[in-house]
Amino acid sequence: MKKILVTGAGGFIGGYIVEKALKENFETFAGVRKTTSREFLQDERIKFIDIPFNDKDKLNAFLKKCKSEFGGWDIVIYNLGVTKCLDERDFERINYGFSRNFVDGLVENDLVPSQFIMMSSLSALGPGDEINMTPITCDDNPTPNTAYGRSKLKAENYIKSIDNFPYVFMRPTGVYGPHDKDYLLMVKTIKAGFDFVAGYKPQRITFIYVKDLVDCIFSVIKKGVVQKEYIVSEEADYSSSQFREYVQKELNKKFVIPVRVPLFILNVIANVSSIISKATGKPTALNRDKYNIMKQRNWRCDITPLKDELNFIPAYSLKDGVKETIAWYKENKWI
Numbered sequence: 001m002k003k004i005l006v007t008g009a010g011g012f013i014g015g016y017i018v019e020k021a022l023k024e025n026f027e028t029f030a031g032v033r034k035t036t037s038r039e040f041l042q043d044e045r046i047k048f049i050d051i052p053f054n055d056k057d058k059l060n061a062f063l064k065k066c067k068s069e070f071g072g073w074d075i076v077i078y079n080l081g082v083t084k085c086l087d088e089r090d091f092e093r094i095n096y097g098f099s100r101n102f103v104d105g106l107v108e109n110d111l112v113p114s115q116f117i118m119m120s121s122l123s124a125l126g127p128g129d130e131i132n133m134t135p136i137t138c139d140d141n142p143t144p145n146t147a148y149g150r151s152k153l154k155a156e157n158y159i160k161s162i163d164n165f166p167y168v169f170m171r172p173t174g175v176y177g178p179h180d181k182d183y184l185l186m187v188k189t190i191k192a193g194f195d196f197v198a199g200y201k202p203q204r205i206t207f208i209y210v211k212d213l214v215d216c217i218f219s220v221i222k223k224g225v226v227q228k229e230y231i232v233s234e235e236a237d238y239s240s241s242q243f244r245e246y247v248q249k250e251l252n253k254k255f256v257i258p259v260r261v262p263l264f265i266l267n268v269i270a271n272v273s274s275i276i277s278k279a280t281g282k283p284t285a286l287n288r289d290k291y292n293i294m295k296q297r298n299w300r301c302d303i304t305p306l307k308d309e310l311n312f313i314p315a316y317s318l319k320d321g322v323k324e325t326i327a328w329y330k331e332n333k334w335i
Contacts, residue, residue: 003070005029005113007051007102008079010036012180013119016214017077018046024218029073031080040179053080053098056105063109072111075221078102078118081152084283084290088147091289095151100158107162115226117168117217120156122231123149124171128298133204135302138171138229145296146289156229166226170217173233173301177210177321178328184335185285187247187326191335195244195256198294199263204237206299209321212314219310233301234314246319250326251335263295 004021008014009030021028022043029047032038038048049066052058066072080102081095099118106112126143128136144150159167176183189196197203216232241258248256261269270291277284306312316324329335 001025001027002074003027003029003072004075004077005031005049005073006077006079007031008081008119009041009046010038011079012177013175013210013213014079015040015179016177016210017079017217019043020214020218021077022046026075051102053101056101059101059105060109063105063111067109067111073113076106076113076116077217078116081119083148084285084287085147086278086281086283088289091147091151092154095148096154096158099155103159103162103165107165112165115166115168115221115224116159117170117220118156118159120152120169120171120229121149122171122173122233122299122301123293124152124156124169125149125231127296128300130297133298133300135300136231136298137302138231138305146292148289160227168220168225168227169229170213170220171229171231172208172213173206173231173299175208175210175213177325178332180210180325182285183325184329186243187251187329187335190244190247190256191251191253193253193256195240195258197240197258197260198266199297200260201297203240203297204300205240205243206233206237206301207243207318207321208233208314209316209324212316212321215315216306216310216312219312223310225309228305228309230305230310231301231303232306233303234316234318235301235303236317237300238318243318243322246322247326250323266294267291 004026006014006017009018010032018028018030022045029049030041031051032048034050052062085091123146124144125136125140126145142153144153156169213232270286270288273284274287
């Protein structure tokens with residue numbers, strides 16, 4: 001039985017990756033901190049480990065122990081990272097620094113797996129073409145405009161610099177589905193009768209349902225792909241009003257008022273929110289970094305490599321994914 005490690009297993013996407021790994025009959029190791037909820041990691045076959053990413057000496061000792069006890073992992077899915085921080089420097093410290101420590105540890109301890117699949121982000125590539133609205137491709141010159149995106153790109157570039165390292169970078173667009181709490185906030189706002197939209201210029205947004213994303217990851221594993229980068233998205237793109245309409249229908253909400261917020265006002269709110277966040281010591285969903293993401297007009301994606309190289313096409317449209325997600329939120333009393 002092949003061994004697989006999923007770091008960040010306690011997160012939204014990580015839980016689904018672990019579930020899929022078990023279904024695929026991997027001996028599954030879940031990297032989870034002792035303080036992290038295991039609400040969606042209840043299967044008794046899961047082997048939990050707490051990896052000290054922030055301390056190179058402890059990390060090396062930990063990896064040596066893993067090597068002596070079970071020989072390491074055949075596949076590593078590196079799903080660790082932060083999307084919001086009190087201090088922007090923490091993006092680089094965690095998203096870049098922890099991944100560098102871990103990859104260095106794998107190399108130094110002769111534990112390099114056959115595939116190292118890193119969950120990156122579309123934000124590592126930066127804003128799309130907002131004049132011609134051409135889809136974003138993996139061949140585009142990366143120009144990330146957020147601290148989050150820059151930290152992900154820096155991690156990618158470091159890993160690519162290691163000779164013969166078997167990386168695969170997955171760069172998903174907006175990921176949604178049951179268990180997710182970020183899009184839940186938007187759903188709750190729509191349920192309350194409002195839909196806040198950033199700016200007045202037309203915006204094309206893209207999504208990937210979490211189950212499709214995980215299926216794509218395992219397509220990469222089955223194909224044995226290495227040293228590749230993939231944008232992961234549903235092929236279609238949408239307007240914010242289409243997303244609202246799908247959610248509104250599943251909520252049986254007759255009236256929702258769209259509220260367009262000018263970007264300059266959103267910028268002020270994001271700056272004030274960041275100041276309050278630092279004062280209270282609690283990260284906020286709307287900050288300066290998030291503003292740069294929200295103001296982006298073009299999130300269209302070219303997924304030709306998924307189709308040509310992996311024979312992969314997402315199974316869920318946004319309409320179908322929203323239907324399943326809202327049903328889960330209702331069933332579990334999240335809304």
